[in-house]
Amino acid sequence: MKNALPLFLVLCLALDASAQNTKGSSSLTGKINFGVKIGLNASNTDFNRGFPVPAVPVQTSWKAGFVAGFLLQVPLSQTFSLQQEYLYSQMGGKINSSGTEYAFSYLSLPLLAKYALFPRFTLLAGPQFD
Numbered sequence: 001m002k003n004a005l006p007l008f009l010v011l012c013l014a015l016d017a018s019a020q021n022t023k024g025s026s027s028l029t030g031k032i033n034f035g036v037k038i039g040l041n042a043s044n045t046d047f048n049r050g051f052p053v054p055a056v057p058v059q060t061s062w063k064a065g066f067v068a069g070f071l072l073q074v075p076l077s078q079t080f081s082l083q084q085e086y087l088y089s090q091m092g093g094k095i096n097s098s099g100t101e102y103a104f105s106y107l108s109l110p111l112l113a114k115y116a117l118f119p120r121f122t123l124l125a126g127p128q129f130d
Contacts, residue, residue, distance in 0.1 A: 033073040041065050043091035045102070058095060063103070065090035073114065083112040083124065106130055 043065060047058040069087035076082065087110070092103035112126040 030075055033075075035071045035073070036069075037071055037085060037087065038068045039066065041067055041089070041091060044093045047095075059097060061094045061096055063092040063094055063101065065092060065103075067108070069108075079116045081114045083110075083114045085110045085112070089130075 087108040110128040
């Protein structure tokens with residue numbers, strides 16, 4: 001339950017913008033669409049798992065980061081398309097006892113299948129390579 005709040009905040013703070021079709025027709029007409037994606041994330045690392053378990057539990061705290069990049073959408077039909085994203089992401093955390101902060105910066109490459117249920121409501125699912 002304590003992990004649900006940061007996940008909810010990340011989902012609420014994510015912003016996804018894509019290019020608009022100016023001719024008034026549907027955006028899934030066979031044309032490749034480009035877009036920009038930016039967002040915020042909150043991350044943490046649990047050092048108390050694994051083997052061997054530390055003698056003294058390591059207390060950590062969350063750290064805010066951001067994600068930014070662009071996306072490419074290739075329509076395959078009126079309701080189904082593939083969406084490739086190229087994202088730069090920052091994540092990290094802080095060890096409370098020593099004050100040590102750590103940060104990770106990496107490239108994230110999600111490949112998503114996009115299915116349009118309604119004109120403004122779509123489902124996205126697929127693997128992500130980091």
